[in-house]
Amino acid sequence: NAGVMQNPRHLVRRRGQEARLRCSPMKGHSHVYWYRQLPEEGLKFMVYLQKENIIDESGMPKERFSAEFPKEGPSILRIQQVVRGDSAAYFCASSTDREVQPQHFGDGTRLSIL
Amino acid sequence: AQSVSQHNHHVILSEAASLELGCNYSYGGTVNLFWYVQYPGQHLQLLLKYFSGDPLVKGIKGFEAEFIKSKFSFNLRKPSVQWSDTAEYFCAVNANNAGNMLTFGGGTRLMVKP
Numbered sequence: 230n231a232g233v234m235q236n237p238r239h240l241v242r243r244r245g246q247e248a249r250l251r252c253s254p255m256k257g258h259s260h261v262y263w264y265r266q267l268p269e270e271g272l273k274f275m276v277y278l279q280k281e282n283i284i285d286e287s288g289m290p291k292e293r294f295s296a297e298f299p300k301e302g303p304s305i306l307r308i309q310q311v312v313r314g315d316s317a318a319y320f321c322a323s324s325t326d327r328e329v330q331p332q333h334f335g336d337g338t339r340l341s342i343l
Numbered sequence: 344a345q346s347v348s349q350h351n352h353h354v355i356l357s358e359a360a361s362l363e364l365g366c367n368y369s370y371g372g373t374v375n376l377f378w379y380v381q382y383p384g385q386h387l388q389l390l391l392k393y394f395s396g397d398p399l400v401k402g403i404k405g406f407e408a409e410f411i412k413s414k415f416s417f418n419l420r421k422p423s424v425q426w427s428d429t430a431e432y433f434c435a436v437n438a439n440n441a442g443n444m445l446t447f448g449g450g451t452r453l454m455v456k457p
Contacts, residue, residue: 233386260443271347271433271447272387285442320387324443331377332445334387 233258233335234303235321241341248308248315250338254323260284261304262322262332263296272320278304308340316342345370345438349448356424357456364419364451366408366434373439376417378408381450382430390432393417404428426457 232255242248254261259280264272265288277285278298289296293311298304308315318339322332348367356362368374378390391402398410408419417434434448 262443262445264445264447271349271449272435272445274444274446277443285444288444322387322445331389331392332443333389334379336386 232333233321233323235319235335235338237338238336239339239341241343242311243343244312245310248311248340250306250308250319250321250340251303252306252321252323252335253303254321255333258323258325258333260324261298262324263304263306264320264322266318266320266337268317275306311340311342313342316340345374345436345446347434347436347446347448349432349434349451351451352449353452353454355454355456358426359423360455362419362421362424362428362453364432364434364453366417366419366448368415368417368434368436368446370415370436370438375437375439376408376410377435377437377445378402378406378417378419379433379435380430381433387433390419424453424455426455429453429455 234253261278263275266272274288276289276296293309295307318337320337321335324332346369350365376393379387380390381387390406391400393400393410400408406421432451435445
């Protein structure tokens with residue numbers, strides 16, 4: 230997949246630490262979406278960003294979670310003071326400028342909290 | 344809020360058997376519909392999509408899906424499965440008043456026995 234790049238693929242943190250997940254969209258895509266997949270569940274929308282703007286964060290937990298998509302560089306999903314319940318796979322997707330285009334997904338970051 | 348249901352969580356088939364995976368959504372307005380597949384250890388890949396027009400949609404790898412508006416359904420079908428179709432399948436819906444957000448079903452794990 231020469232498309233959406235996420236790193237790291239696996240991330241292990243202890244409770245109370247910070248987790249930073251990175252996503253570089255496909256070339257030419259300026260819309261980024263973050264989804265979370267808890268064990269045995271489907272993907273749940275978290276946040277939708279364009280360059281330097283958060284468009285929709287209705288799926289983001291109100292505390293400890295933040296996301297950004299700066300003018301230069303990847304999108305970052307940041308989780309402060311992680312807890313066991315944050316263990317999940319976090320997927321990033323991107324799409325073009327046009328609305329309602331299929332979203333292209335990255336391989337995901339599997340976050341494990343010890 | 345919209346929701347998506349995939350009633351079959353696990354499906355086991357023999358090669359050459361026919362496949363139908365159910366997907367129902369709860370939203371009365373205009374929707375865009377997607378099926379994604381996730382092969383073991385890989386990212387989600389788009390199988391097919393429906394935006395408008397012919398409700399019978401052809402996708403990659405011999406998959407098709409039929410949008411039945413009266414039933415709020417978008418079932419995925421394949422006449423003859425192969426071992427390589429072993430994967431998890433996700434139905435996703437975008438409602439026209441929900442921006443670019445996708446709502447996913449819980450997924451169906453398909454195992455095809457050789």
